[in-house]
Amino acid sequence: MFRWQTLSETSEIKSRAFKYLRNLEEAFKTLVFKGKNEEVMEAVNEAKRYFEDAKYYFDKGSFIDSIVCSTYAEGILDGLKMLKLIDFAWPFERHIKKVFVAGTFDIIHPGHIFLIKKAAEYGKVYVVVARDSNVVKFKGRKPIIDEEQRLYVISNIKGVYKAILGEEDDILKAVERIRPDIILLGPDQKIDENNLRKELERRGLKNINVIRLKEKLETYSCCSSSKIIDRVISYYCK
Template sequence: MRLKAPQHLRGQVEAIIDNAKRYYEDAKYYASLGDYSTSYVCVAYCEGLLDCLKHLGLIDVEEGAMAKRKKVMVAGVFDIIHPGHIFLISKAAELGDVIVVVARDSTVQRLKGRRPVAPEEQRLEVVKNIKGVKEAVLGNEGEDMLKIVESIRPDVIILGPNQNFDEAKLKKDLEERGLKVEVVRLKELYEAHKLCSTTKIIKEILTREDLQRLVAEPDHNVSR
């Protein structure tokens, strides 16, 4: 990295670079504690400061010297979108570019014993348009759930607090396939609203008499 700032701005630019270095050191510290979410946020702040200086023409950074944004993978059913989904994706976006894997209908049937409410193509279309999602793809058919990870080759996999995966086993299984992936589980369970899970939404619909009457009405293709 080379300073290009005029003399009268060099002191300010150097101070900003010092702040970026502090964020970088903080990132290493939090990573050593296993607090990867905070670590990646510190990295993002560091990159943001340096990016601003670069775009203003105040520093010169050689190609490849700036760390590329990490590829962050999130996977799930995403059946009836609720605030918990938005929270998970927004947290993943703090760490890098988010790629969402939407579970196939057959996978949901096999693992949950029921079909999803919305078919896979509809769920995929909705997820593609959520803020913070760079790319969304359907998962693979069959029981090999790690095959899609081999295809995407993410830097980080984010697990929600309720997703039934053992982080250590998942990381070990990936390493056996030659994949070095950071596995991060969100500790916070988003409960800011009453209906923050697909199950809660379905139960609410099933217990509401007014909604049951709506279901019994003929479908006149009226948007409600």
């Protein structure tokens, strides 16, 4: 049976419709295309048409119709963003913290997955993959997997928002580029937190929170690349 909406219900729907419009307006302001693709541009234009329809219905007082049009526009934009064809930020995403994680990620294992999952609890995870030359410099050996393949694998792990290769001459340049809110160190990473904080402050990055992950995944027998390498050698190199 049809029921007339009360004034309070109408006010709530109007407020929700306005919020949808405001979110879309901000999303379009920050929208950038990742490459030139006419089909993607047309899809974005379709989202804009739904946005214009949503504003039209809002001005007419048809708030439910306005919300429906807004959700169509949001769906198009979110779909294109998930496919990494465009990028933009919803207003609420601007308050999500950037979390910086760095490592070699040579032979992905459960320890890496655990670190990324923990990082994702703090915000959007930005991963910096060590260059081959730096692995040799700091570990005294070549990585098993080259840097481009390691980058590809880590980029496609659930929870990673963005992954990039580090710099060969200055490993902290990536921090300057990303400007994270948090740097999350793994439990076994050989980095002194206090020295890192001092260097960040020297570079004008004193508001970054450096956190050491205290938990260590020990559920599985091969939770480190070195253990995997040792097992392969013991099984196949005798």
